[in-house]
Amino acid sequence: MVVCGDDGLARRLAAELRDVYREHVTVVVPTASEARSGSAHRPAGGGRFGLLGRIPAARAAAVADEQTAAVGERVLEAGEPTEEVLARAGVTRAAALALVYEDDATNLRAALIARRLNPRLRLVIRLYNRKLGQHLEELLDQAAIVAEPGLDLRELDSSTTVLSDADTAAPALAATAVAGTSKIVQADGLLLRAVERTPPQRGQTADPGLCTLALLSATTSDPAGNEGSELSGDQGPQLLPDERAVAAATGRGIVALEAVSHTGAAQAIPRPGPAALPFGSLFSKRLRWSLVGIVAAVGGIAVASWQTTGEHPLHAAYITLLDIFAINDPAVDEPPQRQVLQILSGFVGLLLLPVLVAAALEALGAFRTATALRRPPRRLSGQVVLLGLGKIGTRVLVRLHELQIPVVCVENDPEARGLALARRLRIPVVLGDVTEEGVLETAGIHRAHALLALTSSDTTNLEAALYARSINAEVRVALRLFDDGFATAVYRTLRAAHPTALTRSRSVTHLAAPAFAGAMMGRQILGAIPVERRVLLFAAVDVAGHPQLEDRTIAESFRPGAWRVIALDTTAPEDRRPDLASSTREDDGRHAGLVWELHPGYVLRAQDRVVLASTRRGLAELLGHVAPHTTDHAGDGYR
Missing domain, CATH: 3.30.70.1450 (Regulator of K+ conductance, C-terminal domain)
Structure with missing residues (x-):
C-alpha cells in the first residue's frame, strides 16, 4: 500500500493500514523545506503530532517516526508526487495507492500518472469537488482499460474510488449537535x-x-x-x-x-435559487405605521369633503387626492369648509413626501441586501452556533440544513468558501473573530443549544468553547481538535469543570481514515459509520x-x-x-x-x-x- 499526503490524514491512514489490516505501507510526505514553507501559509493550530502544525508537519511526524517506524512501514520524503517519486514508492508493484493531499489539483495530476504506471492499481483519491470526483472515477477506470485491453477491473477489484474527508466526517460532526440522528452509508446504488x-x-x-x-x-x-x-x-x-x-x-x-x-448518485450541495424577498422586509415597522397613518388621514379628509359638499364619495376622494398632490385649483371662492379641507390636504401632502422618499430608500436597501449575509434574529433561541466555514464547516452546514436545525455561523474570513452557500440558504452569519468579545453574543450563544467549533485552529476552538461556557454553562460543545493528547486533556478538564454539560471532541482525520482504509482494501468495503x-x-x-x-x-x-x-x-x-x-x-x-x-x-x-x-x-x-x-x-x- 502506498499513501501520499501532506497532512494528518496521510499518517492516520498509514497507521490504520499498518496496525489494523497488517499491510506493508509506504508513506510519501513533503520534504523538510516544504514543511517549513507550508506552515507559513496554513492555518495555525495544533497538529496531529503535538504542536508542530497541521502536517506539512507531516514531515515533523516522519522525522519523529523514521527511527522507530513499525515493521511494514517505509517513509519517503518527496516534494511533488511526480512520476519518478511514485515509481520510487513502488506504485508499479503496489496493490493500492491513496492520494490524500489537501490540494485537489495535486491529487488529480498524481492519479493520472499512477494510472499510467499501473493500470491494475487500486486508486483512492481525496477530492472536495464532488462533481469532478464522479467524472474522474469514470475517466481513470476507462484509462486503465485502454492502457491494458481486456482488463476486467471488477475481477481484479482494481478501480478508482473518490472520497472526501469533509463528506465522511460531516455527519458525525453534525450528529454531535443533536441526539437521535441518522448516519448514512452510501455506495453507488x-x-x-x-x-x-x-x-x-x-x-x-x-x-x-x-x-x-x-x-x-x-x-x-x-x-x-x-x-x-x-x-x-x-x-x-x-x-x-x-x-x-x-x-x-x-x-x-x-x-x-x-x-x-x-438511491441514485450522491446529492450535491443544494443550490437554491434566489430566496423570495418577503414584502414585509421591504419596509420597517415604523415606516409601515407612518403609511397607515397617512392613509387614514386621507380617508378622513375624503369623508369630511363628502359630508360637507354633498358630492359623490368618489368625486370627493378624487378632489382630496388632487389637493394632497397640489395639482388642484386653490379654493378661493369656495365655502370655508372646502378651504379648510384643502389646507389640511396640502399639509398631509407635505407629510407624505418624506414618507415616500424613505420607503423608496428602504426598498432599495432591502433589495441590495437580499444577496448579502443575513444577520441573526434578535430573539433566536435553540440554534446551533457553527464556527468556521471552511471545507469541513461547509459540509456540516449542509447537513444541519438538511436536518432543518436552526444555525448561526461565525466566520472570520470574508472570502471563506462557505459564505456563498450560507448566503444562498439565507442562513445568518456573523463576520468577525470569534476570540473577540461580543462576536459570540451576536450569534446568540447565551440562548444556543450547541456550539460546533470547527475552525482549523485548536487554540481558537478551545478559546471559543471556554468563552461560550462562561456565557452559557449548559451549552453543548463539540470541538474539532487535531492533537489526541490535547483533545483528551481538554475533554477531561471541561467535563470536570462542567459535569452537567455535554462536551465532545472530534478529529476529522480519525473520522475519515477508516473509510479511506476500507476503500484501499477493495470495493467490498461499502462505507463506515462512527459510533462515538x-x-x-x-x-x-x-x-x-x-x-x-x-x-x-x-x-x-x-x-x-x-x-x-x-x-x-x-x-x-x-x-x-x-x-x-x-x-x-x-x-x-x-x-x-x-x-x-x-x-x-x-x-x-x-x-x-x-x-x-x-x-x-x-x-x-x-x-x-x-x-x-x-x-x-x-x-x-x-x-
Missing part, C-alpha cells in the same frame, strides 16, 4: 441508514429496527453518550452486541439499522473461502463484537456487480438482489455473498490480515 436512538423511558425498550448495530454509552442523564469514558476506565460503546447484551443494557441508547433503500469514538464498517464479502461463514447458519456466523451478517445477496454469481448497484428495483424500492430480514437458521453456501457489519479488527481477521483475536476488540476505538 446501495444506501444504509443507521439511526441513533436515545435511551428509552423507564419500562420501555428501544426499537432495534432490522438489527442492533451498537449499544451506546449513553445514559438517561447523558443523552448524547458518556463519550470518552473509555479513557477514564468507564464503560464505552459496545459494537455488534448479542441479544443478551441488548436486553441487559437498560438505560443505554442504541444504533439500529432502520431502513434500506435504493469507535467505528463500524459495512462490507460485501463472498462466503467462499471464509470458514467463519461457509456452511454456518446466520446465527452461528455472528461473532459479537467482531462481525454480523445483515443482508444476503441473492443475485446469481454471474450477474453480480462489485458495487452492489442494480438496474432493477422491487416494488418497495429496496435493492432487488438483497434480502435483509434473514432467518437465523439459513445456512450460508459457498456461492453466497453477504453484507456484513463489522469492526475494523474483526474485518481484518475475517479477511485473513490478522490472527484471530479473542479480546473485546479494543483496537477498534479511536481518540
Whole structure:
C-alpha cells in the first residue's frame, strides 16, 4: 500500500493500514523545506503530532517516526508526487495507492500518472469537488482499460474510488449537535441508514429496527453518550452486541439499522435559487405605521369633503387626492369648509413626501441586501452556533440544513468558501473573530443549544468553547481538535469543570481514515459509520473461502463484537456487480438482489455473498490480515 499526503490524514491512514489490516505501507510526505514553507501559509493550530502544525508537519511526524517506524512501514520524503517519486514508492508493484493531499489539483495530476504506471492499481483519491470526483472515477477506470485491453477491473477489484474527508466526517460532526440522528452509508446504488436512538423511558425498550448495530454509552442523564469514558476506565460503546447484551443494557441508547433503500448518485450541495424577498422586509415597522397613518388621514379628509359638499364619495376622494398632490385649483371662492379641507390636504401632502422618499430608500436597501449575509434574529433561541466555514464547516452546514436545525455561523474570513452557500440558504452569519468579545453574543450563544467549533485552529476552538461556557454553562460543545493528547486533556478538564454539560471532541482525520482504509482494501468495503469514538464498517464479502461463514447458519456466523451478517445477496454469481448497484428495483424500492430480514437458521453456501457489519479488527481477521483475536476488540476505538 502506498499513501501520499501532506497532512494528518496521510499518517492516520498509514497507521490504520499498518496496525489494523497488517499491510506493508509506504508513506510519501513533503520534504523538510516544504514543511517549513507550508506552515507559513496554513492555518495555525495544533497538529496531529503535538504542536508542530497541521502536517506539512507531516514531515515533523516522519522525522519523529523514521527511527522507530513499525515493521511494514517505509517513509519517503518527496516534494511533488511526480512520476519518478511514485515509481520510487513502488506504485508499479503496489496493490493500492491513496492520494490524500489537501490540494485537489495535486491529487488529480498524481492519479493520472499512477494510472499510467499501473493500470491494475487500486486508486483512492481525496477530492472536495464532488462533481469532478464522479467524472474522474469514470475517466481513470476507462484509462486503465485502454492502457491494458481486456482488463476486467471488477475481477481484479482494481478501480478508482473518490472520497472526501469533509463528506465522511460531516455527519458525525453534525450528529454531535443533536441526539437521535441518522448516519448514512452510501455506495453507488446501495444506501444504509443507521439511526441513533436515545435511551428509552423507564419500562420501555428501544426499537432495534432490522438489527442492533451498537449499544451506546449513553445514559438517561447523558443523552448524547458518556463519550470518552473509555479513557477514564468507564464503560464505552459496545459494537455488534448479542441479544443478551441488548436486553441487559437498560438505560443505554442504541444504533439500529432502520431502513434500506435504493438511491441514485450522491446529492450535491443544494443550490437554491434566489430566496423570495418577503414584502414585509421591504419596509420597517415604523415606516409601515407612518403609511397607515397617512392613509387614514386621507380617508378622513375624503369623508369630511363628502359630508360637507354633498358630492359623490368618489368625486370627493378624487378632489382630496388632487389637493394632497397640489395639482388642484386653490379654493378661493369656495365655502370655508372646502378651504379648510384643502389646507389640511396640502399639509398631509407635505407629510407624505418624506414618507415616500424613505420607503423608496428602504426598498432599495432591502433589495441590495437580499444577496448579502443575513444577520441573526434578535430573539433566536435553540440554534446551533457553527464556527468556521471552511471545507469541513461547509459540509456540516449542509447537513444541519438538511436536518432543518436552526444555525448561526461565525466566520472570520470574508472570502471563506462557505459564505456563498450560507448566503444562498439565507442562513445568518456573523463576520468577525470569534476570540473577540461580543462576536459570540451576536450569534446568540447565551440562548444556543450547541456550539460546533470547527475552525482549523485548536487554540481558537478551545478559546471559543471556554468563552461560550462562561456565557452559557449548559451549552453543548463539540470541538474539532487535531492533537489526541490535547483533545483528551481538554475533554477531561471541561467535563470536570462542567459535569452537567455535554462536551465532545472530534478529529476529522480519525473520522475519515477508516473509510479511506476500507476503500484501499477493495470495493467490498461499502462505507463506515462512527459510533462515538469507535467505528463500524459495512462490507460485501463472498462466503467462499471464509470458514467463519461457509456452511454456518446466520446465527452461528455472528461473532459479537467482531462481525454480523445483515443482508444476503441473492443475485446469481454471474450477474453480480462489485458495487452492489442494480438496474432493477422491487416494488418497495429496496435493492432487488438483497434480502435483509434473514432467518437465523439459513445456512450460508459457498456461492453466497453477504453484507456484513463489522469492526475494523474483526474485518481484518475475517479477511485473513490478522490472527484471530479473542479480546473485546479494543483496537477498534479511536481518540
